[in-house]
Amino acid sequence: MSLEELTQLAKLYYVDGLTQEDLAKRFSISRIKVGRLLKRAVEEGIVEIRVRHHPRATQALEQALMDRFGIQRAIISVDHNDLDSQRELLAGLVASYLDRVMVDGSLVAVGMGRNVSAVSHHAVSTTQRSASFVCAIGGSYRGGEAMNADHICRRLASRFGGDSETLYAPAVINDERTMRTLLENDTVRQSLNKAQRADIALVGVGDILEDSNMVRMGWFTPEEIASVRALGAVGDIMGYDFVDIHGQPASTPLQGRVIGLTLADLLRIPNVIAIASEPTKVTGILGALRTGAINTLATTQSIAQTVLSLAQATEQPGRS
Numbered sequence: 001m002s003l004e005e006l007t008q009l010a011k012l013y014y015v016d017g018l019t020q021e022d023l024a025k026r027f028s029i030s031r032i033k034v035g036r037l038l039k040r041a042v043e044e045g046i047v048e049i050r051v052r053h054h055p056r057a058t059q060a061l062e063q064a065l066m067d068r069f070g071i072q073r074a075i076i077s078v079d080h081n082d083l084d085s086q087r088e089l090l091a092g093l094v095a096s097y098l099d100r101v102m103v104d105g106s107l108v109a110v111g112m113g114r115n116v117s118a119v120s121h122h123a124v125s126t127t128q129r130s131a132s133f134v135c136a137i138g139g140s141y142r143g144g145e146a147m148n149a150d151h152i153c154r155r156l157a158s159r160f161g162g163d164s165e166t167l168y169a170p171a172v173i174n175d176e177r178t179m180r181t182l183l184e185n186d187t188v189r190q191s192l193n194k195a196q197r198a199d200i201a202l203v204g205v206g207d208i209l210e211d212s213n214m215v216r217m218g219w220f221t222p223e224e225i226a227s228v229r230a231l232g233a234v235g236d237i238m239g240y241d242f243v244d245i246h247g248q249p250a251s252t253p254l255q256g257r258v259i260g261l262t263l264a265d266l267l268r269i270p271n272v273i274a275i276a277s278e279p280t281k282v283t284g285i286l287g288a289l290r291t292g293a294i295n296t297l298a299t300t301q302s303i304a305q306t307v308l309s310l311a312q313a314t315e316q317p318g319r320s
Helices: 003-014 020-027 031-043 055-069 083-101 114-122 149-160 176-184 186-196 222-230 263-267 279-290 301-313
Strands: 073-077 107-110 131-135 162-165 200-207 233-237 241-244 271-275 296-300
Touching: 003 020, 003 031, 020 031, 055 073, 055 279, 055 301, 073 083, 073 301, 083 114, 083 200, 083 271, 083 296, 107 149, 107 186, 114 149, 114 200, 114 271, 131 149, 131 186, 149 162, 176 186, 200 279, 222 233, 233 279, 241 263, 241 279, 271 279, 279 296, 279 301, 296 301
Parallel strands: 073 296, 107 131, 107 200, 131 162, 200 271, 271 296
Antiparallel strands: 200 233, 233 241
């Protein structure tokens, strides 16, 4: 059976609801062979099996997050002991959500990081659209594909349908004069302007650790990160916009070194989807939620519960 026929068989079974007996008759093969072909469709990546909570199981938790932080939606995955598996489980749910909310003409600004990259690997759609995916941050030669929004944009465009636009600039600039020159460049400015007009933004939330992605990529030194933490920063949005636990911008000497969307830009985008699957990011998630820039939070059940508990414990007088 060709890959096209295998895809059609899988679609009829998983999407259209035909039984294995129906498929056996339609394709003039045995039910045993139908079962083998459906298994092959999973093994070859034509079909992805995703596990999520029953909607009623997390409804109260999702509502609690929406009520406390004023977000539009919460996407909660089941917990898994293995961090890589946890990331994949959550990415599958975000990919499904994107498939539901994107339409022809959607403009999606794409950040970087392992969680955002995982979404692009899980993107599967039977509806091809004329969407546009644009880099929300410049590139880096370190860190591989997961740390380059350009690679993620291209994969999302190929999976969902549409085109991708690269931000032709490095992510980090240490020289202020070079930074100004790049921001004034027509090509860079047009890409950033397009990202600022996005309908949806797909971003990660980072933690402030000496072994964080920002340190591994050489953006900042472990000493710089330690100093940022000492100044009250608990996390970052998009890899560099540092915030404290109350959602206020953390004034640090590392600000203004990255070419990409800012927190102010994210506040103007209708649906900012923040993804975080690691338990070390609890305080960063809380800080990010309190900025008001996040519209959709994607995380795990245990992390969501911890964030809510921490929010209550750190609530400031006059705030809710």
